[in-house]
Amino acid sequence: MKKKLLYTGILSVSGFLLACGPADNGDDAETDTAEDTAQEDLGEDTAEDTSWADIEEEGVLTVGTSGTYAPITFFDENNELTGFEVELVREIGERLDLEVEFETMDFDGILPSLRNGQIDVAAHDFAITEERLEIFDFVDPHKFSYGSVIVRQEDADRFDSAYDLEGVDVAVGSLTSNYAIFADNIGANGTAYDGGVEAILRDVINGNQDAYLNDYLVLLNTLNEFGDDELTIAEDVKFHATESAMAVLQGNTTLRDRLSETLQELMDDGTVSELSMEFLGADVTEPVDESEVVGLDGE
Numbered sequence: 221m222k223k224k225l226l227y228t229g230i231l232s233v234s235g236f237l238l239a240c241g242p243a244d245n246g247d248d249a250e251t252d253t254a255e256d257t258a259q260e261d262l263g264e265d266t267a268e269d270t271s272w273a274d275i276e277e278e279g280v281l282t283v284g285t286s287g288t289y290a291p292i293t294f295f296d297e298n299n300e301l302t303g304f305e306v307e308l309v310r311e312i313g314e315r316l317d318l319e320v321e322f323e324t325m326d327f328d329g330i331l332p333s334l335r336n337g338q339i340d341v342a343a344h345d346f347a348i349t350e351e352r353l354e355i356f357d358f359v360d361p362h363k364f365s366y367g368s369v370i371v372r373q374e375d376a377d378r379f380d381s382a383y384d385l386e387g388v389d390v391a392v393g394s395l396t397s398n399y400a401i402f403a404d405n406i407g408a409n410g411t412a413y414d415g416g417v418e419a420i421l422r423d424v425i426n427g428n429q430d431a432y433l434n435d436y437l438v439l440l441n442t443l444n445e446f447g448d449d450e451l452t453i454a455e456d457v458k459f460h461a462t463e464s465a466m467a468v469l470q471g472n473t474t475l476r477d478r479l480s481e482t483l484q485e486l487m488d489d490g491t492v493s494e495l496s497m498e499f500l501g502a503d504v505t506e507p508v509d510e511s512e513v514v515g516l517d518g519e
Contacts (some may be wrong), residue, residue, distance in 0.1 A: 281309075291441040349398065353470075358466065359465050366459065367458070369434075389408075391429075392410055401516060402460050408433075419441070491503050
């Protein structure tokens with residue numbers, strides 16, 4: 221039986237309210253109402269999207285990220301925000317002659333901030349999912365990868381595939397991440413941490429958790445930074461092939477397209493590959509072979 225995820229922080233969920241007014245009575249009134257509705261719908265469909273024009277005029281692109289997810293977004297030894305996706309956004313801003321302003325916040329607050337109009341773009345290694353596409357749109361993908369796990373060195377042979385995570389105590393960084401969703405779908409006993417990756421790795425070493433789920437390339441960087449040979453990556457555990465991209469609000473088509481055009485230029489001239497080699501140690505610009513990768517649904 222699948223176990224519910226535990227969470228060490230507090231998660232608040234906000235809903236959307238839809239107000240509906242009463243309809244008029246009578247055949248003529250119904251006809252008028254239908255015509256008015258059609259005109260409103262036509263107006264919505266043909267409304268001009270000024271998302272790119274507004275940003276271009278202001279000259280500023282406001283981007284949400286956490287600064288706590290190395291090597292994607294983090295603060296270096298000089299307390300300067302950097303990382304693979306941070307520097308990629310800066311390259312895009314330079315090509316578009318825009319000033320990039322980063323707003324750092326908890327991971328769980330990034331997409332709500334985008335939805336509420338506090339930021340223009342969400343940049344945090346977001347995987348494109350059907351659920352997210354209901355509210356957001358995405359720039360073309362710039363990172364292709366898959367999920368894996370860090371385990372104790374002595375347990376490396378215990379995990380021959382992602383299916384071996386069923387019934388295992390695992391740690392994830394956020395309750396709303398796809399890694400938490402996968403843990404639930406595969407039947408793992410997941411615990412979400414909000415205290416940083418070091419606490420997670422210490423719990424794996426001490427036996428409080430048996431595995432830590434995250435993006436494979438992020439895990440490689442995590443192990444290198446942590447520097448403890450008691451831990452390793454279970455190389456045969458591969459799940460949830462991902463296409464990561466920057467998110468914009470649904471309907472901001474001109475902004476999305478302008479960012480995608482500029483990203484393609486950076487792909488073509490090798491800039492994205494160079495940044496990924498610098499921060500991730502691998503070229504992440506080509507899709508992965510999904511034949512050995514278990515899906516997000518655990519199938």
